[in-house]
Amino acid sequence: MGRTYNDAVAALNTLQTNATSIAKAGESDLPRILPMMVEWCRRSGFQVCASQQPRPPACPYAEPAGTKGKGSTSAFVSSILAQYLPSPSQPNPLFHKIGLYTSPHLRFVRERIRINNEPLSEELFAKYFFEVWDQLEASARALGEPTGRTAKPPYFRFLTLMAFHTYIREKVDTAIIECGIGGEYDCTNIIVKPLATGITSLGIDHVQLLGRTIEEIAWHKAGIIKSGVPAYTVPQLPTAQAVLEARAEEKHSQLSVVHKNPLLDNVKLGLSAPFQYSNASLAVMLASASLQTLPNPPSIDPLVKLPPEFIRGLEQVRWPGRCEIRREKRVAWHIDSGHTLESIELAAAWFASHLAPPASQPLSPPPPPPPPNSESTSSIKPPRILLFNQQTRDAPSLARALHTTLSTSLQNPHPFTHVVFCTNLTSASTGYAPDLVSINTDRTKVEALEVQNGLKEAWGLLDRDAEIVVRRSIEEAVGWVRGIADANADADALGGEEVKCLVTGSVHLVGGFLEVLEGGEGA
Numbered sequence: 017m018g019r020t021y022n023d024a025v026a027a028l029n030t031l032q033t034n035a036t037s038i039a040k041a042g043e044s045d046l047p048r049i050l051p052m053m054v055e056w057c058r059r060s061g062f063q064v065c066a067s068q069q070p071r072p073p074a075c076p077y078a079e080p081a082g083t084k085g086k087g088s089t090s091a092f093v094s095s096i097l098a099q100y101l102p103s104p105s106q107p108n109p110l111f112h113k114i115g116l117y118t119s120p121h122l123r124f125v126r127e128r129i130r131i132n133n134e135p136l137s138e139e140l141f142a143k144y145f146f147e148v149w150d151q152l153e154a155s156a157r158a159l160g161e162p163t164g165r166t167a168k169p170p171y172f173r174f175l176t177l178m179a180f181h182t183y184i185r186e187k188v189d190t191a192i193i194e195c196g197i198g199g200e201y202d203c204t205n206i207i208v209k210p211l212a213t214g215i216t217s218l219g220i221d222h223v224q225l226l227g228r229t230i231e232e233i234a235w236h237k238a239g240i241i242k243s244g245v246p247a248y249t250v251p252q253l254p255t256a257q258a259v260l261e262a263r264a265e266e267k268h269s270q271l272s273v274v275h276k277n278p279l280l281d282n283v284k285l286g287l288s289a290p291f292q293y294s295n296a297s298l299a300v301m302l303a304s305a306s307l308q309t310l311p312n313p314p315s316i317d318p319l320v321k322l323p324p325e326f327i328r329g330l331e332q333v334r335w336p337g338r339c340e341i342r343r344e345k346r347v348a349w350h351i352d353s354g355h356t357l358e359s360i361e362l363a364a365a366w367f368a369s370h371l372a373p374p375a376s377q378p379l380s381p382p383p384p385p386p387p388p389n390s391e392s393t394s395s396i397k398p399p400r401i402l403l404f405n406q407q408t409r410d411a412p413s414l415a416r417a418l419h420t421t422l423s424t425s426l427q428n429p430h431p432f433t434h435v436v437f438c439t440n441l442t443s444a445s446t447g448y449a450p451d452l453v454s455i456n457t458d459r460t461k462v463e464a465l466e467v468q469n470g471l472k473e474a475w476g477l478l479d480r481d482a483e484i485v486v487r488r489s490i491e492e493a494v495g496w497v498r499g500i501a502d503a504n505a506d507a508d509a510l511g512g513e514e515v516k517c518l519v520t521g522s523v524h525l526v527g528g529f530l531e532v533l534e535g536g537e538g539a
Contacts, residue, residue: 021138024145025125025450031171032455046201046225053176053203056169059155060148060177062184085216085250085295087118088287088338090194092299095286096329097190097306098133110310115191117179117204119172122337122353122527123534124451129179131186144182148174172196173203190306198226200239212305213240214274214298215249218256219358221409230256238263246305247271250294274298279322286333289366296330303329337526339366342533343514346501349533350518353526355406360414360520361421367518368425371400398504399433401517403493404471405525407440407457411467412474414521419478432518434500435475435484437468438493440524442531445491449531454524490528 017023100110116130126141136144149168156167168174176196183191190211195202215237218230226233234256241247241260247269249260257273264271277297285292303326304318316323337353350370354363406414422431439462442449461467468486475484487493501515519529 019142019146021126021142022450024142027149028125028145028171028174029450029453029455030165031168031174032453033170046198049173049201049203050206052169053173053206056152056173056177057180057206059152060181061151061155062181086194088292088335089214089216089295089299089302090116090118090192091287091333091335092296092330093192093303093306094130094133095333096299096303096326097192099325099329100307101132110307110314111189113186113188115179115183115186115188115193117176117183117191118194119175119196120523120527121451122523123449123531125175128175129182131182131188136182140182144178144185147185148178148181169203176203195240197222198236198239200236202239205240209242210240210245211309212246212248212302213242214247214302215240215252215260216295216298217250217358218252219356221356231259234259235263241267241269241271243268245269248274248298248301248305250274250298272301274301277319277322279319280330283322283327283330285330287335287339289339289362290369291362291366292339299330300326336530337523339363341370344533346505346514347498348514348516349529350516351526351529352518352520353523354520355409355414355522357414357417360417363518363520364418364421365425367516367520368422371426371516398513398515399500400431401434401436401497401500401515402432403436403438403497403517403519403525403529404521405438405440405468406521407462407467407524411471411521415471415474416478418520419475430479430481432479432482434497435472435479435482436487436493436496437471437475437484438487438490438525439465439468440522440528441489442528443491444489449528449535452524452528452531490525491532494529494532 017027094114094116097111097114100106101114102109102112113131114133116133117128118130119128121127124135126138127135129136129141152168153163156163161167169177179191179193193204193207193210195204199205218234218237220228220230220233226236230253234252238260241264247264249257249271251257251273252260261271274297276293277300280293280296280300283296285296287295300318300322304316307313307316314323316326318326337351340351342349342351350367352359352363352366354360402418404415404418405411419431423429440452440454440457441447441462442452448454465486465488472484472486475482485496487496497515497517504513504515519526
């Protein structure tokens, strides 16, 4: 085996769990994760579970697990703390290296392990990957066990081990560790005494593992709360809040509810959607609590006055694929990796906020259903396009939520003139980009375009006026959108206004989409 970055990615991909195994997983499997993770730590040559070992300052959690709130909150915290790194404005810095561990990645797996808000270089990723890989094989060999796949943990747990190993080797001063799925049994939860913990908005997702009620999910999420460690949460549904408070009391921790900080009213967040102010408010409290653990902490009261470092951090934060707009000739791509009912509705509202309502219509939304004399797709100029996929969840339900939110916001039952559903395959000719290979979906269904054809049928029932197509790859879907933009420009004597396209439904879709845009596929 070679030792390059590509070799590391190829080896890592062998640790993925296939769709069949994922389908068989259930709640009964969860309690085994942490004891196994402790053993993997021991075999890796360090004990992350010991309190004197890496102590992440904040472990922002959100439900649904994935990206709804927790990734953005983690990015906000990291950006705030980064303002205390060496710089002309910080001659006496509080930190020299800050770690940030998040999941999933968009284009490159090395995005998951960051130092000072920059992904590991290919060289460092390969170096630390093979250090962990070799140590695990050596431990297995010493015990007389096979050194193949069974000598390593699955994909996400391996990366978590690697993140801790990297931060130890790089001597980071502090790190933000984002949870994966759940909390109580998540492999990141081996940290005994973090500096602070935070829980973002809760919702229903990963029901096979976490339960089907908001109360069950809240129980899992509250697992990150630790005795004697400050804990924060954004406002939750009353039943979920009651569970969080009960678990905090059991753990002898003070749980504080973080409402939107009014001091943020005049701060232009780097993540521009209105709902990000809730995440930013939580991040402010987590960053402040983290700083207060330093030997000589700065004097901060984030509810009275925000330090300039906090404001800069909130304004300068960048988190690709979340409420992001990218422009090219004739197309404005509106990109959001929402993939749950709640996050899809937020993405739809964000997209609607960038569409000016017709002057003849009132600004307040009418009660559904929209009035029968609403404009048809043929009267919408320039075209509005949806590029969508969700391969593993209830895709039609997400599509219906998207349609409902936009129809109400725009007072029009035809929110898009054109709709394209595609798989997460990067390119029909070259397949998946190496970092985007995934075996956790049913290959037969992907090849048959089963989900995409189901989405086409579901959207057709919602809007018979829209032109709806299915494409096998993201590259082909992007090309189709660009073709519509070109046709729109050719039909307009003035060259046409830019076409607006919403790209949403899946982190994997957005990652592949950015690979097409930035990597040259179909460009």
